[in-house]
Amino acid sequence: MYSVKEVYYTIQGEGYHSGRPAVFIRFSGCNLWSGLEKDRDKAACNFCDTDFVGIDGPGGGKFISADELATHAASFWPHTSKSKPYVVCTGGEPLLQMDDDFVIAFHQARFEIAIETNGTVLPPDGIDWICVSPKIGSELIVEKGQELKLVYPQNNGDPKQFENLDFEYFSLQPMDGPNRAKNTDKTLFYCRTHPHWRLSLQTHKFLGIP
Numbered sequence: 001m002y003s004v005k006e007v008y009y010t011i012q013g014e015g016y017h018s019g020r021p022a023v024f025i026r027f028s029g030c031n032l033w034s035g036l037e038k039d040r041d042k043a044a045c046n047f048c049d050t051d052f053v054g055i056d057g058p059g060g061g062k063f064i065s066a067d068e069l070a071t072h073a074a075s076f077w078p079h080t081s082k083s084k085p086y087v088v089c090t091g092g093e094p095l096l097q098m099d100d101d102f103v104i105a106f107h108q109a110r111f112e113i114a115i116e117t118n119g120t121v122l123p124p125d126g127i128d129w130i131c132v133s134p135k136i137g138s139e140l141i142v143e144k145g146q147e148l149k150l151v152y153p154q155n156n157g158d159p160k161q162f163e164n165l166d167f168e169y170f171s172l173q174p175m176d177g178p179n180r181a182k183n184t185d186k187t188l189f190y191c192r193t194h195p196h197w198r199l200s201l202q203t204h205k206f207l208g209i210p
Contacts, residue, residue, distance in 0.1 A: 013204025
């Protein structure tokens with residue numbers, strides 16, 4: 001059984017694959033925050049701006065099998081497209097629910113599978129693109145993948161502490177919120193002075209798309 005907040009088709013707005021059409025699956029639940037405002041101050045991650053509570057979002061629900069969820073996700077991909085379907089699994093924390101059956105079912109449905117994870121739960125084998133977004137203060141156990149995307153700045157967080165991990169690409173993304181302009185300036189300066197890092201912007205927010 002998979003609990004999913006929402007499923008939708010959009011353009012990836014951030015990170016290495018920014019601009020790429022994708023089906024997004026937002027899984028319910030997270031291990032670093034309940035998703036309830038009353039718990040935010042005590043949460044291991046207290047800057048999340050995503051609603052991942054429940055299964056009542058567009059395209060969401062409970063899916064009894066990985067095959068059922070893969071068929072549902074495939075219905076969002078344009079049937080006229082000759083390109084390989086691309087799914088981004090996010091949350092919350094998608095790795096609380098993703099398993100071997102999920103990977104097998106989505107590959108059988110021809111999907112290229114990407115995840116956006118906080119890196120505190122080990123992934124099943126076979127995921128095509130692993131993007132880890134570390135949350136300072138939590139235990140990072142996923143130390144290799146395709147992209148490490150750090151929200152910046154975070155209290156007591158220095159990007160240098162991640163530079164020796166086994167990722168192909170390293171991205172800094174300005175923290176959203178009331179200090180977004182100041183955080184963007186800080187991120188731009190850091191990327192200029194530390195070219196190991198590339199800039200990631202949440203372009204979907206500028207464009208007003210999901």
